Amino acid sequence: MKAIATAIEGVFLIEPKVFGDSRGFFFESFNQRAFREATGTQHEFVQDNHSRSSRGVLRGLHYQLQQPQGKLVRVVRGAVFDVAVDIRRSSPTFGRWVGYELSEENQRQLWVPPGFAHGFVVLSESADFLYKTTDYYAPQHERSIRWDDPSIGIQWPDAGPLLLSGKDQAALLLQDADVFT
Numbered sequence: 248m249k250a251i252a253t254a255i256e257g258v259f260l261i262e263p264k265v266f267g268d269s270r271g272f273f274f275e276s277f278n279q280r281a282f283r284e285a286t287g288t289q290h291e292f293v294q295d296n297h298s299r300s301s302r303g304v305l306r307g308l309h310y311q312l313q314q315p316q317g318k319l320v321r322v323v324r325g326a327v328f329d330v331a332v333d334i335r336r337s338s339p340t341f342g343r344w345v346g347y348e349l350s351e352e353n354q355r356q357l358w359v360p361p362g363f364a365h366g367f368v369v370l371s372e373s374a375d376f377l378y379k380t381t382d383y384y385a386p387q388h389e390r391s392i393r394w395d396d397p398s399i400g401i402q403w404p405d406a407g408p409l410l411l412s413g414k415d416q417a418a419l420l421l422q423d424a425d426v427f428t
């Protein structure tokens with residue numbers, strides 16, 4: 248696998264080594280030793296999640312204020328534009344975002360460390376989104392920042408009419424949200 252540094256330190260775009268042959272393909276979708284070496288971290292993953300969404304579904308921007316989760320995310324069907332926003336107040340990149348298309352075709356993964364808000368929008372008819380997390384789901388600590396917060400200025404690609412959960416429609420602006428120190 249190849250871990251490509253992004254504009255935000257600690258966030259990596261990961262390209263697995265894919266072995267194609269006449270039967271199809273094979274790749275290691277997660278290898279703890281390779282992941283730790285590539286990212287320089289010692290994280291342990293404790294939960295795997297799978298969501299399915301249709302075109303225009305936007306989930307985000309989510310984080311857990313306590314029990315913050317690092318997330319290793321990928322798409323096994325369809326395509327999404329996936330975004331990580333640095334919400335660590337003391338970080339030199341506080342409020343900055345990076346975004347990448349992750350798809351069934353490019354088989355890319357994004358490593359979103361703890362301390363970031365995360366979200367994605369679905370670009371294909373449907374998308375199956377898989378991710379590993381470094382801490383357990385803790386709904387009482389869940390928070391959501393507005394996907395269109397002008398102070399963050401994420402340049403979302405056009406995905407047609409958007410569909411958000413009630414929770415995400417009621418999300419806060421970054422300036423009003425509790426974030427990490």
Ligand SMILES: Cc1cn([C@H]2C[C@H](O)[C@@H](COP(=O)(O)OP(=O)(O)O[C@H]3O[C@@H](C)C(=O)[C@@H](O)[C@H]3O)O2)c(=O)[nH]c1=O
Pocket residue numbers: 296298306307309310318365366367384412
């Ligand atoms: C995230 C999560 C949800 N749930 C339940 C709660 C709820 O009834 C249902 C749907 O939850 P949500 O609406 O929060 O799902 P969703 O909007 O997909 O939330 C996810 O969005 C992406 C962007 C992330 O980064 C994730 O960490 C997570 O916050 O699933 C769990 O049981 N465990 C979990 O880990």
